[in-house]
Amino acid sequence: MTGTMNLTLLVWRQAGTSDKGRLVSYEARDISPDMSFLEMLDVVNEGLTQKGEEPIAFDHDCREGICGMCGAVVNGRAHGAEKGTTLCQLHMRHFSDGDVIYIEPWRSRAFPVVKDLVVDRSALDRIFMAGGYISVNTGQAPEANTIPVPPEKAETAMDAAACIGCGACVAACPNASAMLFVCAKVSQLAILPQGRPEAARRVLAMIRKMDEEKFGNCGNERECEAECPKEISISHIARANREYIKAVLGSREK
Amino acid sequence: MLQSNVPSGPLADKWTNRKNELLLVNPANRRKYTVLVVGTGLAGASAAAALGEQGYNVKSFCISDSPRRAHSIAAQGGINAAKNYTNDGDSVFRLFYDTIKGGDFRAREANVFRLAEISNLIIDHCVAQGIPFAREYGGLLANRSFGGAQVSRTFYARGQTGQQLLLGAYGALLRQAAAGRVTLLPRREMLDLIVADGRACGILARNLVTGALESYAGDAVLLCTGGYGNAYYLSTNAMNSNVTAAWRCYKRGAFFANPCFTQIHPTCIPVSGHYQSKLTLMSESLRNDGRVWVPKKPGDDRPPRLIPEDERDYYLERKYPSFGNLVPRDVASRNAKAVCDEGRGVGPTGRAVYLDFADAIARDGKAAIEKKYGNLFAMYEKITAQNPYETPMMIYPAIHYTMGGLWVDYNLMTTIPGLFALGEANFSDHGANRLGASALMQGLADGYFIIPYTLPDYLAQKGPGTVSTDHPAFKEAREKVEQDVGALLSIKGERTVDDIHRELGRIMWEYCGMSRNDEGLKTALEQIPKLREEFWQNVRVPGKAADFNQALEKAGRVADFLEFGELLAKDALARRESCGGHFNEAFQTEENEALRDDENFCHVAAWEYRGEGEEPGRHEEPLVFENVHLTQRSYK
Numbered sequence A: 001m002t003g004t005m006n007l008t009l010l011v012w013r014q015a016g017t018s019d020k021g022r023l024v025s026y027e028a029r030d031i032s033p034d035m036s037f038l039e040m041l042d043v044v045n046e047g048l049t050q051k052g053e054e055p056i057a058f059d060h061d062c063r064e065g066i067c068g069m070c071g072a073v074v075n076g077r078a079h080g081a082e083k084g085t086t087l088c089q090l091h092m093r094h095f096s097d098g099d100v101i102y103i104e105p106w107r108s109r110a111f112p113v114v115k116d117l118v119v120d121r122s123a124l125d126r127i128f129m130a131g132g133y134i135s136v137n138t139g140q141a142p143e144a145n146t147i148p149v150p151p152e153k154a155e156t157a158m159d160a161a162a163c164i165g166c167g168a169c170v171a172a173c174p175n176a177s178a179m180l181f182v183c184a185k186v187s188q189l190a191i192l193p194q195g196r197p198e199a200a201r202r203v204l205a206m207i208r209k210m211d212e213e214k215f216g217n218c219g220n221e222r223e224c225e226a227e228c229p230k231e232i233s234i235s236h237i238a239r240a241n242r243e244y245i246k247a248v249l250g251s252r253e254k
Numbered sequence B: 001m002l003q004s005n006v007p008s009g010p011l012a013d014k015w016t017n018r019k020n021e022l023l024l025v026n027p028a029n030r031r032k033y034t035v036l037v038v039g040t041g042l043a044g045a046s047a048a049a050a051l052g053e054q055g056y057n058v059k060s061f062c063i064s065d066s067p068r069r070a071h072s073i074a075a076q077g078g079i080n081a082a083k084n085y086t087n088d089g090d091s092v093f094r095l096f097y098d099t100i101k102g103g104d105f106r107a108r109e110a111n112v113f114r115l116a117e118i119s120n121l122i123i124d125h126c127v128a129q130g131i132p133f134a135r136e137y138g139g140l141l142a143n144r145s146f147g148g149a150q151v152s153r154t155f156y157a158r159g160q161t162g163q164q165l166l167l168g169a170y171g172a173l174l175r176q177a178a179a180g181r182v183t184l185l186p187r188r189e190m191l192d193l194i195v196a197d198g199r200a201c202g203i204l205a206r207n208l209v210t211g212a213l214e215s216y217a218g219d220a221v222l223l224c225t226g227g228y229g230n231a232y233y234l235s236t237n238a239m240n241s242n243v244t245a246a247w248r249c250y251k252r253g254a255f256f257a258n259p260c261f262t263q264i265h266p267t268c269i270p271v272s273g274h275y276q277s278k279l280t281l282m283s284e285s286l287r288n289d290g291r292v293w294v295p296k297k298p299g300d301d302r303p304p305r306l307i308p309e310d311e312r313d314y315y316l317e318r319k320y321p322s323f324g325n326l327v328p329r330d331v332a333s334r335n336a337k338a339v340c341d342e343g344r345g346v347g348p349t350g351r352a353v354y355l356d357f358a359d360a361i362a363r364d365g366k367a368a369i370e371k372k373y374g375n376l377f378a379m380y381e382k383i384t385a386q387n388p389y390e391t392p393m394m395i396y397p398a399i400h401y402t403m404g405g406l407w408v409d410y411n412l413m414t415t416i417p418g419l420f421a422l423g424e425a426n427f428s429d430h431g432a433n434r435l436g437a438s439a440l441m442q443g444l445a446d447g448y449f450i451i452p453y454t455l456p457d458y459l460a461q462k463g464p465g466t467v468s469t470d471h472p473a474f475k476e477a478r479e480k481v482e483q484d485v486g487a488l489l490s491i492k493g494e495r496t497v498d499d500i501h502r503e504l505g506r507i508m509w510e511y512c513g514m515s516r517n518d519e520g521l522k523t524a525l526e527q528i529p530k531l532r533e534e535f536w537q538n539v540r541v542p543g544k545a546a547d548f549n550q551a552l553e554k555a556g557r558v559a560d561f562l563e564f565g566e567l568l569a570k571d572a573l574a575r576r577e578s579c580g581g582h583f584n585e586a587f588q589t590e591e592n593e594a595l596r597d598d599e600n601f602c603h604v605a606a607w608e609y610r611g612e613g614e615e616p617g618r619h620e621e622p623l624v625f626e627n628v629h630l631t632q633r634s635y636k
């Protein structure tokens, strides 16, 4: 373990959705390189509380990179500069003594700021609601081994299913598109035989909903793939695009 | 007094018999009933979805911004089922037997048998939902083995089984939301249960964005709020996991069963410093190839690779020659603590032991080890900046799961009519110790396949119709919560909520952790009330009530942990035996195993709240074993 460090944080503070918001500077002292980024914020918040100031609001829960609750733009990068890492798994050893760190919430029209670094991502739930599932009622299922699924297919479906719904892809995209989020689910379910019957309806409904929710269009910028903490490949966007074209041309779904 | 309500008949027919006698609600009438489902983990999401499918009017609450983020998402290893796809002799009876034995014979036979019976339906349903379980070359489902079983019955989706199962249940939930049968109420925290005329008839919830207290009336309330591991401050649980909802129900009359049954997981990444906020689990499967050791000499701080073989103590292999590094979770954990207490722990804090892969790498090659554990090694390196291929991992036990919970009968109803508890929030199926891969199974069994049968029976007897939210019971609850919130904000003391929570965690871990004794438990019973007093006099909670205020949320949860911790210690002290995760040093075999007292303690202890400052009442539900023989565990 190396010595501790002192950092200057420039943190986005915004009292509520209608507040304008501003960057406020804080000193983070004696930060251990073994701390996670959120533990560093905990330490700053303990200090603010002691001083009678309001702590910085940020969302978090699992702190092990799986729930998708945390996230902020750190020095211009969603979840910070480390590859394949959520903010809660970003460790302070990737920073150096004296660094100045900008910390801002996800920026997108579809994600209004709730407070400080906390944003409202319910638009992602609404897109999912439009068709991110297979319509099967409890008790209807056939025996699990009735339909074999080749392991390569199961693996590719699992690659897509690893999405944690954090919204970093939207924050990273110059157009604030949610295509990677949408297509990861479309692709997962299109690959599996169980998902085929609804494939056309699903892709049309989810893409339509994404547009309605004020997300931008995909311009193939690939920033989403670069920033995705689960490293989900944009090949899923390509697959979903094929599904979309098939659905528009070949199916009766509208 | 405690009616377990177990159906009659032979074990294998009990659930079928019960299903046949339960009342039904006509499809046209179902929409007249409102069901409040609190929590969207595996238990809550599956229950809300299944009831929505049947046509009930469901309201679904959770703390996080989306139902998909419940703590269940973090489960790694897998889910058990008695499919016997591996043809290695598994059966419903064997899964039942392993689970009841793993629980050290402190669970109800009938409940556990039902769980095993339902396990196969869960896998069928989850596959139909599109969950990408691991597959064999031929495209059929793959299985792996897990602790406490001699068969391969665990289904998995890489190291993300909980995530995939939860996303399946979340999808099913959202499908019902799209159909208008489920209303989603995220960022809501239940702060009280409303009881009127002896029935649960609503909840009071805080809107975590605006701070407003909201009243919801329902025909029934389903508590699916998870476990209380965070009473120990550091645990593998998600940060927002809490006991609040269950505790408020306890204070409204629901009995709390076996709070001292807590599970410690032996392979977690050790604490690195005071700032530590949570502990990360490293899958138990690592013990298949890793060798656990510490230096023989206390205080030996040479780097591990410089400590020669004959100065190392492979203490599990030495003490348990036949099971070696694969002894059960509780045995591995207690031994790690013991060697650290002797001053032989390693790492900067001295509270860690080595888990060494050098021999496995020499034997099987680095590639083979990477294939098996690559993702775990990468995760370890991300957190610790150490490369486990070159230097041994450091691990230490941490609180992981809580077997205790609200007492429920066979139909999952608590002692308050109309209040049901599902998943980790109830006490039902794991006795004194839970086997790996069986919590996911239980949560989904409760939600998809049990409550859709047992809840209608209650509803049909009650008839539709909720109380008005103007009912005095709502008013009284609201005033009480407003008063507590006001009090928390006005103390303006010196200590932060986390600081006090950390101290509570230290007391709990020290005196109510993996190895307990009467003296320690009594110390805890002295220290916890003092700390609680300190909290109510000296805590500092910034901000306002009518705002998004995370410090206030935490303060409410810690206030409840400070009450609950005392009950946990009381329960531990009252149970004059050791069993499963509850180990009292006064009760052990010559081999240092938990020594049960089947004569006097073969029962569930269910605690009844009797008012502020009053001693809680302890009730016993005797456990009757007609189908299994009670044996003493040994792993030598």
Ligand SMILES: Cc1cc2nc3c(=O)[nH]c(=O)nc-3n(C[C@H](O)[C@H](O)[C@H](O)COP(=O)(O)OP(=O)(O)OC[C@H]3O[C@@H](n4cnc5c(N)ncnc54)[C@H](O)[C@@H]3O)c2cc1C
Residues within 6 Å of the ligand: B038, B039, B040, B041, B042, B043, B044, B061, B062, B063, B064, B069, B070, B071, B072, B073, B074, B075, B076, B077, B078, B079, B161, B162, B188, B189, B190, B191, B224, B225, B226, B227, B236, B237, B238, B241, B242, B244, B245, B281, B400, B401, B422, B423, B424, B425, B436, B437, B438, B439, B440, B441, B443
């Ligand atoms: C790291 C880890 C790995 C694990 N791995 C496995 C495994 O491989 N196999 C296995 O079988 N088990 C595993 N477990 C155990 C298992 O994950 C849990 O026991 C199980 O997921 C609990 O599910 P649940 O639905 O009961 O509760 P949870 O998933 O904890 O959900 C609780 C829900 O209640 C909500 N809630 C809580 N309080 C309130 C309130 N007051 N108001 C409103 N909402 C509230 C929360 O927001 C959440 O939605 C693991 C546990 C951990 C910690």
Ligand code: FES
Residues within 6 Å of the ligand: A059, A060, A061, A062, A063, A064, A065, A066, A067, A068, A069, A070, A071, A086, A087, A088, A089
């Ligand atoms: S807190 Fe769960 S992913 Fe970061």
